[in-house]
Amino acid sequence: MNEAYICSECHQTYPVKDMLWKCKCGGVLDLLEEKVAFQSENIHHHLPTMWRYVDALPFSKEADSWKRVTMGEGNTPLISLEPNAPNTYVKVDYMMPTLSFKDRGAAVLIAKAKELKLESVIADSSGNAGTAIAAYAKRAGIACDIFLSSSTSPKKPFQSAPSF
Ligand SMILES: [Zn+2]
Structure with missing residues (x-):
């Protein structure tokens, strides 16, 4: 690439x-x-995570940085919202590692940072993204600073703390 x-x-x-x-x-x-059009035969069906679609993500073919970053994110259940409206589904993303859909983007971001051999990252966040980036950076061994606004929920700085 x-x-x-x-x-x-x-x-x-x-x-x-x-x-x-x-x-x-x-x-x-x-x-x-x-x-490049993504071909369905490029889906890695044996992977029970979002990384089954790694060939559609911006990584070099040889890159396996995601393997050192993943915490099993993605592929969360899809449940019917209402039995009487069977075509309405909800993705159960509170089952993600940091309880937020932000894990998908954070995992890709940090895997790319790992591929580029970055030693530190920074992010600003109102909460969940900071928690996710901090968690994946810690997992990857990348230093991380998260900047939160003063209006952030008091629980969020604790979630993004280095001892997470
Ligand atoms: Zn310009």
């Missing part, structure tokens, strides 16, 4: 190895996606 960042404002691209915070114009950088 020939990875690059692209600026959301001016569309300038940069190699991922440059480790930039933002574009020279000040714009936010996004990972430039390869537009």
Whole structure:
């Protein structure tokens, strides 16, 4: 995979190895996606987690950083919300490792950070994302600082603490 960042404002691209915070114009950088159709035969059905779809995620083919990060996230149950409305389903994401759907994004983010050999990450969060990023960073052995607003629930700083 020939990875690059692209600026959301001016569309300038940069190699991922440059480790930039933002574009020279000040714009936010996004990972430039390869537009390759995902084939269903690329689903790793033997994996009981979201990593069954790893081939659709932005990792190099040889990358296995996710194996050192995963805590079994994803593939949560899908239950019928109402017996009389059988086509309405709810994903039971409180069964995720930090009890939040934020684990999916945090696991991918930290696995990518591990692949890029980053030693530390920072994030700002109103709560659950900070908890998830802190948990996965700890799992990966990556230092992590989480910035929470003063309006954050008092339980959230405790959840994001390094001793988690
Ligand atoms: Zn730019």
